Amino acid sequence: MIQPFISNVNFGWSIMPTLLQGTIVTLELTFFSLLLGFLIGLPLAVGQVYGQKVVTSMISFYERVVRSVPLLVILMLVFYGLPWIGLNLPPFLAAVIGIGVRSSAYQSQIFRGAIQSIKSGQLLAARSIGLSRVQAIRYITIPQALRRSIPPWANEFTIVLKDTPLAYALGVVELLREGRYIIYSTFKPMVVFISAALIYFVLTRFGNSILEYVDKKLKIPGYETGRRMR
Numbered sequence: 001m002i003q004p005f006i007s008n009v010n011f012g013w014s015i016m017p018t019l020l021q022g023t024i025v026t027l028e029l030t031f032f033s034l035l036l037g038f039l040i041g042l043p044l045a046v047g048q049v050y051g052q053k054v055v056t057s058m059i060s061f062y063e064r065v066v067r068s069v070p071l072l073v074i075l076m077l078v079f080y081g082l083p084w085i086g087l088n089l090p091p092f093l094a095a096v097i098g099i100g101v102r103s104s105a106y107q108s109q110i111f112r113g114a115i116q117s118i119k120s121g122q123l124l125a126a127r128s129i130g131l132s133r134v135q136a137i138r139y140i141t142i143p144q145a146l147r148r149s150i151p152p153w154a155n156e157f158t159i160v161l162k163d164t165p166l167a168y169a170l171g172v173v174e175l176l177r178e179g180r181y182i183i184y185s186t187f188k189p190m191v192v193f194i195s196a197a198l199i200y201f202v203l204t205r206f207g208n209s210i211l212e213y214v215d216k217k218l219k220i221p222g223y224e225t226g227r228r229m230r
Contacts, residue, residue, distance in 0.1 A: 022175035025174040026174045027203070028092075029164045036097065046115065048108065063108050066101060074101060095166075114146070118145060123140065162200065176196060
C-alpha cells in the first residue's frame with residue numbers, strides 16, 4: 001500500500017514541470033479573456049444604465065443571448081465561423097475571444113448592478129458643480145462602481161479560470177491538454193488529474209486572496225459588499 005502511494009507521489013512531482021507549462025497558458029487565457037470581458041462589459045453596463053431605450057434593448061438582447069449559449073458552442077462559432085468571413089484566427093486568440101465574449105455578458109451585469117448601487121444624488125451633485133453628464137459618470141460613478149464590483153468580479157475570475165480547459169477543443173495546449181498528453185504516454189490518469197486539480201485549487205485560492213486584499217484596501221467606508229455566486 002505504501003510503496004504504490006510513494007511511487008504515485010514521485011510521479012506527480014516528476015510531471016509538475018510539464019503541467020506548469022500548461023499552467024502558464026491557462027493563466028494567459030484567463031488574463032486576456034477577463035481583460036477582453038472587462039473592455040466589452042464595462043461600456044455595455046454604462047449603456048444599459050444610462051443609454052436610450054434602443055441601446056438598452058440591444059445590450060440586454062446581447063447579454064441574454066451570450067449567457068444562454070454554452071461556452072463550447074461559442075468557441076466553435078468563433079474558431080470555425082469567422083473563417084467564413086475571411087478571418088482565420090490561431091486557436092489561442094479564438095479561445096480568448098470566445099471566453100472573453102462570454103465573460104463580457106456576465107461582467108456587464110456585475111458592473112450594471114454596481115453602477116445602479118451608486119445613489120443618483122451624487123450624479124446630480126456632480127452636475128451642479130459644472131461637470132457634464134459624461135464627466136460625472138466617468139469621474140464619480142464608475143470609480144465607485146469598480147470598487148464595489150471587486151467581490152463579484154473575483155467570482156467571475158474563478159469561473160473564467162475553470163472555463164479555460166474548454167480551449168483544448170480548439171487545440172490550445174493549456175493545463176488540462178498537457179495532462180492528457182502525459183496520460184497518453186504514461187496511462188496514469190488519476191495522478192495527472194489530481195495534480196491538475198491541485199494546481200487549479202492553488203490558482204483559485206491565490207487569485208481570490210489577492211482580490212480580497214485589493215477589496216479591503218479599496219473598500220468604501222460605510223459600504224459592505226457581498227460576493228455574488230453564480
